[in-house]
Amino acid sequence: MMSAPDTEIRASSSALFAVKAEKKRASGVQFVRWLLLFGGGVVMIMPLVYMISTSLKYPFEVFNLNLIPEEPTLDNYRYVMQDSRFPTWFLNSFIVATITTVSNLFWDSLVGYTLCKFRFRGRYIVFIAILSTLMIPTEMLVIPWYIMSQQFGWLDSYWGIMFPGLMTAFGVFLMKQFFETVPDDFIEAARIDGLNEFQIWWTVALPLVKPALAALAIFVFLGNWTAFIWPLIVTNSQDMYTLPVGLTSFSVEQAVEWELIMTGAAVSVLPTLIIFLIFQRFIIQGVVMAGLKG
Template structure:
């Protein structure tokens, strides 16, 4: 086969890859672009499906932001997602680390038990959660919204897998240097899994930021609504004013973008191996 033909084949393969990637990229970006575009249109223009608004306006943003409820829901979502994320980052890691690095009777059983809860769909858990929240008096409270997600089996599993890649030499060196077990976990093991922690933080924040069903069920007071619940109630009340809903949604995506931008560099950086042979 000539070099030209081989090159031609490689070029064709590349072209196909580009087309597929482009299609995938457009499928991801278009709804977002449409959301931002609609948020800049006035009511008369909403059903005109052009991507660029004829008369762009920020009135929708003024309307949404001057509605005190939106800011309240935004704050609720932010608070709930932040607390749950911090809780997951800490407790999932603590349990994952213990399962990965300590030998004890029943370790495997505990791990399997945690893992098996992954197979139960959220829809099935909603009723037991509700009964639990009612019995403990947690209905219609921030704690009620947060408690089911404070620790997750997925996070524990993810962190366990990552902690297993941390060489024991690091931990043993610290043990010989006189650190207690918690300090070893906190000062040595945790910094070595920052990529995993970032990933876990992003997943947890996103899933709590967008959580809908459980906050809808557990809250009744409007002041406790999270943003998705609030936005949907917005839609009903306002007889579906798409430009306002899209504006709310556009504002709602900002924190997730910020979280991703802030943490993504840690995901890419492979910290663990740097201190070992190389």
């Protein structure tokens, strides 16, 4: 028979072996996870790399699959920025996306706050009616939008491009759901202090839903920055084209100037990256706060 010390030693050895085996399995799983994440990252970033690579190529080299151009050139960037209407298209897209984003942040949050914190008859019907508009495909709304633009003289104008997106049902829904997390005690305390409803919304409620505002700003800006169908329909002159519409002018019947299209696309990515970098910390903060509340 084994003595007690021998039994304890063998039990300790078995436990140590089990711990080492578990660590080895965990490290193997972690390695597979990192490998999958790396592969997914490569797949996602390759189109961006190819776009930048093509923008640095001469026309005769566009269809070469090499990512590093044999003769890198900045002529495409010079042409796009100096000899085309690209700066005008860029400015148009920036104006439309910025004004639309600010409008959504103001009106969507205001309506969401009203539907969340005010008690009035029919508010659920109003909320359901707003949400029901999400079920209507955009393609079905294009004709009514165009008729409205024509009747009010909004064709080929900034207002004509912007008015369908100045307020969105998705933004109202998002803001209402976030305002649900704002304690009613804060609202009542502000009312007791003498603040009116607009001041309560602006100074008390809005600062508590910054993550939602950041997410909404990113969604709305990206949606309007990349919008194509409606700006194509409502604009007639090239001076009113937005960036996605303007880039199609580099594609003609005789040839498609891929190097210019890729150059314009590469430049157009910059504002979206800047917007994301500005607001990402608010989104991360919101995720952390949501985790702590859970």
